[in-house]
Amino acid sequence: MPEMMKMPRRPKTPCKYPGCPRLVPYGRKYCDEHERQCHGERASAETRGYGREWQKARKFFLKRHPWCVRCKAKGRLVPATVVDHIKPHRGDAKLFWDEGNWQPLCKSCHDHKTMTEDRNVEYKY
Known part of the structure; x- marks a missing residue:
């Protein structure tokens, strides 16, 4: 029986921090360094009243x-x-x-x- 073929992964995307050249896994916004800086930029929708x-x-x-x-x-x-x-x-x-x-x-x-x-x-x- 042939070995199961794995689906290709999505490509990494650039960090959203202005001027940062690092690539991050698909679905993440920031690299590890900028995640700490930008984490919590905006409260969640529910916290802001949109529950x-x-x-x-x-x-x-x-x-x-x-x-x-x-x-x-x-x-x-x-x-x-x-x-x-x-x-x-x-x-x-x-x-x-x-x-x-x-x-x-x-x-x-x-x-x-x-x-x-x-x-x-x-x-x-």
């Missing part, structure tokens, strides 16, 4: 508001997939759960808003 209760509220909100408000303002009907906090909550639970501070957006509009309007502000959780 089970948020997922239920998000799903219910998107059922009631199915279209991206920014695309709709431009005359396009694009399904909303993200519930955006109009004013970033920065860990403020009252602002986080205020539905008046929520808007339905498609991922593209949400990513654009985050990179232009919400960036370069220190987040504290």
